Amino acid sequence: MMEWLFMDIGSTLVDEEQCDKYRIKETLKQEKAPSRDEFVSRMNFYATQNKDAYKCTLKEFGLNKVKWNCDYEKLYEGTYEVLELLHQRFKLGIIANQVLGTEKRLYNLGIRCFFDLIVTSAEEKISKPDLKIYNIALNRANCSPSNAYMIGDRLDNDITPAIKIVMKTIWVKQGWGGMGSLDELPKKPDVIISNFTDIINYI
Numbered sequence: 450m451m452e453w454l455f456m457d458i459g460s461t462l463v464d465e466e467q468c469d470k471y472r473i474k475e476t477l478k479q480e481k482a483p484s485r486d487e488f489v490s491r492m493n494f495y496a497t498q499n500k501d502a503y504k505c506t507l508k509e510f511g512l513n514k515v516k517w518n519c520d521y522e523k524l525y526e527g528t529y530e531v532l533e534l535l536h537q538r539f540k541l542g543i544i545a546n547q548v549l550g551t552e553k554r555l556y557n558l559g560i561r562c563f564f565d566l567i568v569t570s571a572e573e574k575i576s577k578p579d580l581k582i583y584n585i586a587l588n589r590a591n592c593s594p595s596n597a598y599m600i601g602d603r604l605d606n607d608i609t610p611a612i613k614i615v616m617k618t619i620w621v622k623q624g625w626g627g628m629g630s631l632d633e634l635p636k637k638p639d640v641i642i643s644n645f646t647d648i649i650n651y652i
Contacts (some may be wrong), residue, residue: 479512
């Protein structure tokens with residue numbers, strides 16, 4: 450029986466488009482930076498290879514990482530209402546690569562009340578796709594992998610690790626992660642949706 454729904458945050462629940470625009474703009478202020486079109490084109494390429502688009506593009510051009518600005522984060526439209534419905538039927542958890550302060554940001558976004566468990570990379574000192582962070586979450590939830598879904602936008606960080614430990618998976622094709630390719634996956638996601646709010650039609 451399905452008991453838990455675990456979720457990523459960025460580009461799954463939270464629309465990061467303005468955050469990305471700000472970070473790219475600040476990144477391109479560096480000396481020897483390419484044009485914006487060239488930088489974004491390479492990000493697109495790496496995204497289709499199931500890689501971290503920003504980090505790989507930084508490395509290619511020899512640029513320094515710009516700190517993430519959480520001030521531009523916002524919920525995707527309809528996310529609050531869908532979480533409210535899901536929380537009536539399941540326990541909800543977070544498994545995410547995030548900077549410190551995730552719980553406070555979820556409070557500020559108005560959705561902390563829906564989550565029974567929050568496991569993030571900054572607090573645990575372990576990042577996805579390391580399976581350890583998934584096992585930490587499942588152990589704390591006292592839930593077997595077969596009784597849990599992992600929901601996220603990144604095939605490399607969210608879907609592939611969850612498949613390896615036999616969780617059910619839902620790929621949300623939003624943000625850069627939504628440009629990924631299924632060709633290299635050991636198994637296809639159980640559900641593929643274009644918007645987080647579509648999840649209500651499958652669960």
